[in-house]
Amino acid sequence: MIWPLQTILPWLDLLGLSVFAASGALAAARQRLDFVGACFFALITATGGGTLRDLLIGAPIFWMHTAAPVLLCVAIAAAAWVVPLRWWPERALEWLDAAGLAAYAVYGAAKALSFGIAPVPAVAAGAVTACVGGVIRDMTAGVPSVLLRHELYVTAALAAAAAFVLLSNLGLAAPWPAFVSASLGFVLRGGAIRWRLTLPSHKGE
Secondary structure (H helix, E strand, O other), X not given: OOOOHHHHHHHHHHHHHHHHHHHHHHHHHXXXXXXXXXXXXXXXXXXHHHHHHHHHHOOOXXXXXXXXXXXXXXXXXXHHHHOOHHHOOOOHXXXXXXXXXXXXXXXXXXXXXXXXXXXXXXXXXXHHHHHHHHHHHHHHHOOOOHHHHOOOOHHHHHHHHHHHHHHHHOOOOOOHHHHHHHHHHHHHHHHHHHHOOOOOOOOOO
């Protein structure tokens, strides 16, 4: 059975929104914040990248025209906030973030293409969608940004977005471009979490 791309993309959007909201709420819980703080962290993490993407591609900001994304973030924040921290796996935040990054890199690139954005900027839009929310979360929490940990992060998002754009332009039938590309992004980010994979860093003088 071949699923049309329009059927797959809403699920990628839902997955990215959900896991990023959970990672934001977990970050708030680690800071011992109250429930309102958890909701705020869930919302900015889940919507930060998509908001910037929509502004850049000239799309209506997705969470300003329907209550569903905000309500979903609140519901997930509530569920995550009531779970004691000791019940969460040690690296739960990183793995939730990896799942969100993979899903949103593909979704962001696909949405950019649907608004007539050229392939290269569409790849950049996918990376922005995937990465900005996590950066805002870390900055707000006052912890070192994931971008400063020298692990593959933006690279994984770029690879997922680029793979989706390439496979789509090659005419590979849906849903394979989305599945293959999201899997690639998750595997790359997961490998970085598990084995601290990095690109060569600048050597200075």
